Amino acid sequence: MVIDNLSNLRKYEGVIFGAEKIAEFLEKNDAVALSAGRHDVADGIFVNVLDLNNGENTTYEAHRKYHDLQCIITGDEYMKRCHISAALDGGEYNDEGDYILYSSADKESVCHLFAGEFAFFEPDDAHCPGICGTTSVVRKLVFKIPV
Template sequence: MVLDKLSNATRYTCMHPLFVQAFAYLQETDLASVATGVHEIEGKRLFAIISEDKGIAKENAKLEVHRKYIDIQYVISGTDHMGWKDLAQCSQPNDPYTEERDAAFFPDKTQNWFDVPAGSFTIFYPDDAHAAMITGEVVRKVVLKIAVS
């Protein structure tokens, strides 16, 4: 798991061949005016999901993991409160993985909470169980989905 500011993105471009394009999209796109929804960048290998919603309460948080995609979650406006837990420490999922949604959900709770303010991003790999949008405010964000292979 990574948490950093977009101004430091070049530190991470070596971590995956598509990260150069992913961070270029974040830096070169007027994200405040892009319509919410799914936007293809490099077909199914790299795409963006733009959302603008009010978050949920911490007691309703669900940890999730993905197998096919790495998430880069970038906050455009507001502050997203997120949680993280190592997948190896999670119990069995209470909502098992399906390939269609590329997600499994866990009943586990985490003690690892952090704020992601506007201008910052997280990177979650398949072994990073994470919960996002744990906030009472409206957050505009983009989740870049990057194919693992």
């Protein structure tokens, strides 16, 4: 897991595949004005633009085919993270949606992300985003990066 400011994204080109392409996409597009939904970026990378009413999410998710780069554009959000070996009560893997859901975690870390920050999750990072911060509405971009 990596947490940092979006202005530093290019520094992770050797760590996060496509960091340069994602940075270019963010520079060329107004993230606040982007329509909600899926947008193709480059090299198999796509982004889901989400407007969320944050709540008390308690469900962890993990992926096999994609890394997640979750960027907070407006608002703030808490996210939990654990290694998948500490995730509990996992359901069946959904191949089409590329996710497995877990009900809880044995050991977890919590981070608080604000507008202009990102969290990068690898396939072995079970993560629980969407936990209410100090604002009730969050615009976020979730970049899906092929493994």
